[in-house]
Amino acid sequence: MNLLVDDDASLRKLMRIILAAQGYEVVEAASAEEALALSAQHDVELLLTDMRMPGMNGKELAAAVTANNPNVAVLFVSGVIDEDTGRERGNARQAFLQKPATPDALLASVEALLRS
Numbered sequence: 648m649n650l651l652v653d654d655d656a657s658l659r660k661l662m663r664i665i666l667a668a669q670g671y672e673v674v675e676a677a678s679a680e681e682a683l684a685l686s687a688q689h690d691v692e693l694l695l696t697d698m699r700m701p702g703m704n705g706k707e708l709a710a711a712v713t714a715n716n717p718n719v720a721v722l723f724v725s726g727v728i729d730e731d732t733g734r735e736r737g738n739a740r741q742a743f744l745q746k747p748a749t750p751d752a753l754l755a756s757v758e759a760l761l762r763s
Contacts, residue, residue: 648672648673648674648689648690648691648692649666649671649672649673649674649691649692649693649694649695649757650673650674650676650682650685650686650689650691650693650694650712651663651666651674651675651676651696652675652676652678652679652681652682652694652695652697652700652705653677653696653697653700653724654677654678654700654701655697656677658697659675659677662753663675665750665753666753666754666757671757674689678701678702678703679696679700679702679703679704679705679707679708679711680702680703682696682708683708683711683712686712686715686719687715691712691716692718692719692720692761693719693721693722693760693761694708694709694712694713694719694720694721694722695722695757696708696721696722696724697723697725698723698724698725698727699725699727705723705724705725709721709741718740719740720740720760720761721740721741721742721760722741722743722744722756722757723741723742724743724744724745724746724748725743725744725745725746726745726746726747740760740763742756742759744756
């Protein structure tokens with residue numbers, strides 16, 4: 648199962664539609680806190696998360712989810728590139744995708760992470 652987290656409902660819906668059209672099972676969360684609850688209820692294979700959200704940010708969420716399950720791959724999706732975001736690229740089970748991303752770029756990133 649793929650867990651999609653973004654405080655922007657329209658972007659979440661668009662990414663869910665793109666992923667579901669390719670057969671991916673997707674559960675959505677509007678906040679990191681909601682995502683943590685869902686990650687405890689589901690077998691998460693991939694976490695797709697916005698970097699900047701109210702409350703807990705994407706990096707903090709990824710750390711919390713992977714602390715409980717180190718096999719979870721993480722795709723950070725953000726419109727902002729900063730020094731901390733760039734560091735995530737060094738981990739084979741983590742990747743960064745800049746907003747706005749094309750459907751092809753989203754799918755390629757997801758497929759690459761799930762194969763790693």
